[in-house]
Amino acid sequence: MTGQDPFDFRADDLRYLVAVADSGRVVSAAKALGVDHSTVSRRLQALERSLGVRLLDRGPDGWNLTDKGQEVLEHARTVVKAMSTVAQVASGSGSTSLSxxxxxxxxxxxxxxxxxxxxxxxxxxxxxxxxxxxxxxxxxxxxxxxxxxxxxxxxxxxxxxxxxxxEYDNAFFASDEYLARHGDPTSLAELSHHPLVFFVDAMERIHELDVAEHVPEPNVRFSSNNIFAMLEAVRLGVGVGLLSKFMAERVPGLRPVAAYVPPARVxxxxxxxxxxxxxxxxxxxxxxxxxxxxxxxxxxxxxxxxxxxxxxxx
Structure with a gap:
């Protein structure tokens, strides 16, 4: 991208770069700045022309900074912060509160x-x-x-x-009702005969959350990528779930099973x-x-x- 004089750009245009970098989207940035999205696009294009570099690329989830954009952004934030401070001082509204x-x-x-x-x-x-x-x-x-x-x-x-x-601790939890109907497994061998509630395979990349590390031949019968869905399944008696302490103990009627499971601190x-x-x-x-x-x-x-x-x- 061929630029003009690199010093001939509007410092105010840096606000638009910061806003898009924060939100990843032109529309969201426009809303935050109180302008139309076409204004954001126009000001960013003007900034790129003046600097002679590409600052943003469109990605599948919005706009991503280029490598050069990452470098420019750090200094752009400093300039925008200084502009905000000047405006506050001039208006007499200086404050330690952040924005x-x-x-x-x-x-x-x-x-x-x-x-x-x-x-x-x-x-x-x-x-x-x-x-x-x-x-x-x-x-x-x-x-x-x-x-x-x-x-x-x-x-x-x-x-x-x-x-x-x-870090947080995990354990195998079940509902009181489930344990009353199906028995409380006292060993990992017994636990392998119970239906398990667990994350979908994509989540098993985390070693401490790999159910196969704890139960030989795990019998997974309900899986989800959402912890709240898993909690509800365990609460309803679908099976035994490998759950975090901080989540399971918030649900009345759930408790760790009797089987000893070595700590799996995540x-x-x-x-x-x-x-x-x-x-x-x-x-x-x-x-x-x-x-x-x-x-x-x-x-x-x-x-x-x-x-x-x-x-x-x-």
Missing amino acids: GTVRVTAADGFGAVFVVPALARVREQHPSLNVELVTGARELTLRESSFDLAVTVGVPTTRLFNERLC PVTLVARRESVRRREVLVVREALQQEVRDRRHELIWTRGTKDDASRTT
Whole structure:
């Protein structure tokens, strides 16, 4: 792409680049900026012409930053933040409250139980900040521009910034009604004769969630990629499910089976795009997530003896 004078561009056009990078979509960016989507497209095209580089490419899930776009975005955020500060100072409305948008992706269950409370606390402290949560299992790629922070189960194979957020315990749970009708398996051999509720095969890439690691010849009869569907199936007595402690213990009438299963502690990783991790608003959300799991560690893992006590409860 042949450019004009690279210094002859409108700094305000950088706002449009930041908005599309945050949302991944021109229409969403237009809504956030209060303009028509054609205005966003026009301003981005003008910016690319002035700089002489391609900043965005269309992907299957929206617009993704090119490698050069990633480099430009980091500096664009600095410029846009400075423009916002100047406007606040000029208007006398300077404030320590944050603004902008932070998008988080997370697995369904962990997102609902731990990410939402953390984001709610951030919103209370910074009412001008927009937070978005997208849930569901997904692979992270180096070209991602649709999230700022991702909470992912397991250890991702990516060069994106990542750190261990927490761990959680799993166990085989069943409903009281199911155990009364079919018996409480006391060994893994017995458990292999019970119908199991488990994730679809695509989720078995996480070693700790591979049911075959625990039960010889597992008899999986109900599978789903959604933890809430699995919980409901176990609650209704469809079978025995390998479930996280923090999800299963929220459902009345579920308890661990009697069979001893070696601990299968699952790591949870916090992933961030490198150009996002230094943003103040992203740091605030990151700290809130870390605080949430620290304060509620007892919901994530069993202390010694508590799991066995729970399985004996009637």
